[in-house]
Amino acid sequence: MFDLSDYKWWQKAVFYQIYPRSFADGNGDGVGDFAGMIAKLPYLQELGVDAIWLSPHYPSPFVDCGYDVSDYQDVGREYGTLDQFKQFLNQVHQRGMRLVLDMVLNHTSDQHPWFIESRSSRDNPKRDWYMWRDGIDGNPPNNWFSAFGGPAWEFDARTSSYYYHYFFKEQPDLNWRNPAVKEAMFNAVRFWLDLGVDGFRLDAVGTIFENEDYPPIPEGMSQEELYRLGFKKSNPDADEGFVAYFMQMFGQQVDKPEVHQLMQELRTVVDEYEDRVLIGETDAIEFYGDGTNELHLNFNFPLMQADKLTARHVKQNQAQRLSALPEKAWPCNTLGNHDVSRVYTAFGDGINNDAQAKLHLMLLLTLKGTPFLYNGEEIGMTDLLIRDQQLFRDPLSLLYVDLERRVNGTDEGSAVVVGAKKGRDRNRTPMQWSNEPNGGFCPPEVTPWLPVNPNYADGVNVNDQVSQPDSMINFYRRMLLVRKQNPALLVGDYQEIDIDNEELLCFSRKYANDELLVVLNMSAENRQVVLPRKVNQILINTLKNWVHIEDPAPTLLPYQGVVYRVG
Ligand code: NOJ
Numbered sequence: 001m002f003d004l005s006d007y008k009w010w011q012k013a014v015f016y017q018i019y020p021r022s023f024a025d026g027n028g029d030g031v032g033d034f035a036g037m038i039a040k041l042p043y044l045q046e047l048g049v050d051a052i053w054l055s056p057h058y059p060s061p062f063v064d065c066g067y068d069v070s071d072y073q074d075v076g077r078e079y080g081t082l083d084q085f086k087q088f089l090n091q092v093h094q095r096g097m098r099l100v101l102d103m104v105l106n107h108t109s110d111q112h113p114w115f116i117e118s119r120s121s122r123d124n125p126k127r128d129w130y131m132w133r134d135g136i137d138g139n140p141p142n143n144w145f146s147a148f149g150g151p152a153w154e155f156d157a158r159t160s161s162y163y164y165h166y167f168f169k170e171q172p173d174l175n176w177r178n179p180a181v182k183e184a185m186f187n188a189v190r191f192w193l194d195l196g197v198d199g200f201r202l203d204a205v206g207t208i209f210e211n212e213d214y215p216p217i218p219e220g221m222s223q224e225e226l227y228r229l230g231f232k233k234s235n236p237d238a239d240e241g242f243v244a245y246f247m248q249m250f251g252q253q254v255d256k257p258e259v260h261q262l263m264q265e266l267r268t269v270v271d272e273y274e275d276r277v278l279i280g281e282t283d284a285i286e287f288y289g290d291g292t293n294e295l296h297l298n299f300n301f302p303l304m305q306a307d308k309l310t311a312r313h314v315k316q317n318q319a320q321r322l323s324a325l326p327e328k329a330w331p332c333n334t335l336g337n338h339d340v341s342r343v344y345t346a347f348g349d350g351i352n353n354d355a356q357a358k359l360h361l362m363l364l365l366t367l368k369g370t371p372f373l374y375n376g377e378e379i380g381m382t383d384l385l386i387r388d389q390q391l392f393r394d395p396l397s398l399l400y401v402d403l404e405r406r407v408n409g410t411d412e413g414s415a416v417v418v419g420a421k422k423g424r425d426r427n428r429t430p431m432q433w434s435n436e437p438n439g440g441f442c443p444p445e446v447t448p449w450l451p452v453n454p455n456y457a458d459g460v461n462v463n464d465q466v467s468q469p470d471s472m473i474n475f476y477r478r479m480l481l482v483r484k485q486n487p488a489l490l491v492g493d494y495q496e497i498d499i500d501n502e503e504l505l506c507f508s509r510k511y512a513n514d515e516l517l518v519v520l521n522m523s524a525e526n527r528q529v530v531l532p533r534k535v536n537q538i539l540i541n542t543l544k545n546w547v548h549i550e551d552p553a554p555t556l557l558p559y560q561g562v563v564y565r566v567g
Pocket of ligand 1: 064067068104167203204281338339
């Protein structure tokens with residue numbers, strides 16, 4: 001058996017995603033920054049997180065909220081300076097935490113100097129750094145779509161040619177088949193590794209290569225039809241028709257086999273440094289390689305791609321996911337990030353949300369694998385629907401307003417609500433630090449870059465919650481501590497126990513001589529559970545009414561979860 005110290009830090013860590021623009025505003029301009037992040041490091045330490053994943057902090061015209069990078073080796077001025085970044089990194093390390101950056105490999109901003117050069121003339125040395133093709137009889141090179149709306153090809157009058165973009169047209173795809181691109185990007189990776197960052201979350205890895213032959217997709221496919229069918233790839237509840245349509249539409253543009261060779265090369269670069277980690281924004285198991293030679297972690301997105309987190313869904317998900325992993329691969333779970341609804345909103349039924357949010361955290365932190373939290377979930381932040389199009393910052397919202405109007409004939413006012421629900425501003429609003437104007441995120445007289453959710457005034461803020469023992473944040477702190485203190489939860493074997501109840505999830509985590517029993521009532525009814533093991537301690541309970549340790553068949557209240565020690 002392995003000793004706990006044989007496991008890597010990233011196998012035992014709880015990661016916390018910071019969305020820098022919305023986390024903490026240190027200079028009072030309505031935009032989060034490094035000064036703010038530095039000031040909040042004691043907060044993160046007290047919360048008990050071990051590692052930070054920082055969403056893009058690079059210079060960016062901010063068309064795709066930072067995922068359109070215009071310089072990979074600097075810091076966006078609104079966030080601060082490279083020196084401040086170094087201070088931040090240093091202090092993260094001094095506090096015993098780690099820092100992982102976001103690395104956007106597939107595309108740059110159209111304002112990146114590389115692209116500005118590339119588009120300037122057909123014989124520019126950087127021409128081939130992007131994917132240029134001539135049109136055919138006045139039409140784009142083929143009929144591929146962009147996943148973010150419209151055709152995948154943008155006409156550029158300067159050279160009468162088209163460039164390819166999988167995402168927005170302001171995000172031209174790099175041509176990774178050109179060795180100079182690889183070299184330049186690997187240099188950017190090395191730049192941050194040399195500064196001491198602990199690894200990268202790799203954006204959209206599945207989209208790096210396309211079918212080189214550019215075969216057209218079947219005639220007549222349309223984004224309107226895709227929209228009509230629903231929009232959740234790999235959602236187990238999704239209509240198979242949708243998934244099939246999606247794959248027909250985008251299959252030539254994603255998950256091409258060459259990407260694995262590239263990931264292996266990147267792994268070699270990263271392995272030149274000690275103890276760094278690569279985390280893929282993908283749920284495709286293939287990105288683990290043989291379990292040792294590609295990415296260290298890939299997200300188990302199917303876990304969160306369900307309308308409800310039922311016991312059944314979790315069991316199916318774990319069975320599929322864990323059995324598919326190569327032998328040495330390590331699982332990685334999350335329930336929310338900057339692209340999807342906040343966990344409190346996504347999985348709350350409107351009645352039991354607090355109990356559910358606590359239960360869902362208990363699930364995430366007791367399943368096998370590295371958990372990722374998203375900033376704000378620790379105080380139960382909810383989605384905010386922005387009802388004024390002028391305030392949308394995510395262009396995807398506008399795309400959805402347009403699709404909703406055209407496909408479903410919805411009136412403008414209602415379509416805006418749909419746009420707000422399907423876009424991503426709703427889950428990116430500023431962190432709510434206190435019950436002061438603007439939730440304490442920025443000074444009262446300043447307009448934050450996205451509106452603050454007014455529920456900061458109803459207790460959804462850090463300050464109010466820290467003083468209340470039963471608050472969401474204090475449950476998060478306790479749960480993180482229980483995890484940290486129990487190696488069985490960090491690295492122990494995971495085994496589901498069939499307790500003959502569809503609505504209850506029960507599993508054991510076992511390490512050395514220690515066995516813990518996790519029992520989760522994932523339903524809105526009271527459920528009695530005959531404990532499958534003799535237990536001698538309750539480590540943590542999501543609800544206040546303590547179940548009795550002597551009771552071998554306790555009744556768990558709706559959405560109650562308990563972690564016991566067996567013995
Ligand atoms: C995935 C990121 O998470 C998302 O926010 C972004 O829009 C796309 N990749 C494009 O970079």
